[in-house]
Amino acid sequence: GENVEQHPSTLSVQEGDSAVIKCTYSDSASNYFPWYKQELGKGPQLIIDIRSNVGEKKDQRIAVTLNKTAKHFSLHITETQPEDSAVYFCAASWTNSGYSTLTFGKGTMLLVSP
Amino acid sequence: GAVVSQHPSRVICKSGTSVKIECRSLDFQATTMFWYRQFPKKSLMLMATSNEGSKATYEQGVEKDKFLINHASLTLSTLTVTSAHPEDSSFYICSARESYGETQYFGPGTRLLVL
Numbered sequence: 001g002e003n004v005e006q007h008p009s010t011l012s013v014q015e016g017d018s019a020v021i022k023c024t025y026s027d028s029a030s031n032y033f034p035w036y037k038q039e040l041g042k043g044p045q046l047i048i049d050i051r052s053n054v055g056e057k058k059d060q061r062i063a064v065t066l067n068k069t070a071k072h073f074s075l076h077i078t079e080t081q082p083e084d085s086a087v088y089f090c091a092a093s094w095t096n097s098g099y100s101t102l103t104f105g106k107g108t109m110l111l112v113s114p
Numbered sequence: 115g116a117v118v119s120q121h122p123s124r125v126i127c128k129s130g131t132s133v134k135i136e137c138r139s140l141d142f143q144a145t146t147m148f149w150y151r152q153f154p155k156k157s158l159m160l161m162a163t164s165n166e167g168s169k170a171t172y173e174q175g176v177e178k179d180k181f182l183i184n185h186a187s188l189t190l191s192t193l194t195v196t197s198a199h200p201e202d203s204s205f206y207i208c209s210a211r212e213s214y215g216e217t218q219y220f221g222p223g224t225r226l227l228v229l
Contacts, residue, residue, distance in 0.1 A: 041223070093217045
């Protein structure tokens, strides 16, 4: 089955700095890679996703890059703000005829200090 | 759009009782819903995949008779924790996927405490 490794487990940055979280996956058939943000006591919220036919996707301060050859993808947050502090999860899935399940990384706790 | 609700948000029950958690997709139809369990400071662990109108598919190690899942409509799935014990205390989260999509949208979670 799929295995997703996520690094780092914790990341502390100053407000305004950039933050980068990296994930690797094992199954070359995986073709969908979402990122979720989870605040304390709440459910995960989808913040950005990328499909295997795209190398990069950007949404305001958030961007995701995908390297299919190396089987890794990264989340980039620029101009970080204290409200970006949360746990971020990457995930990978392989979709076939509507069937797919997500395999999650172990999460990265991001702390943005004012 | 793509809002998923869960009810209740938190529940406290006595050991031996059963607890039902509801998961609803509010503005889209979800052929497939997923149930996850999350321990403190840990990642999400998939328990089962629930398909509308058919039996749920349970992950290895998850007792189907312990965690009963019903997906009777395209907008509602329920998880019933039967004969709950303190070790069942956890954060349970559902997600829903649109009928013709691959994105999973998560509910806010249900905190279960079994005394």
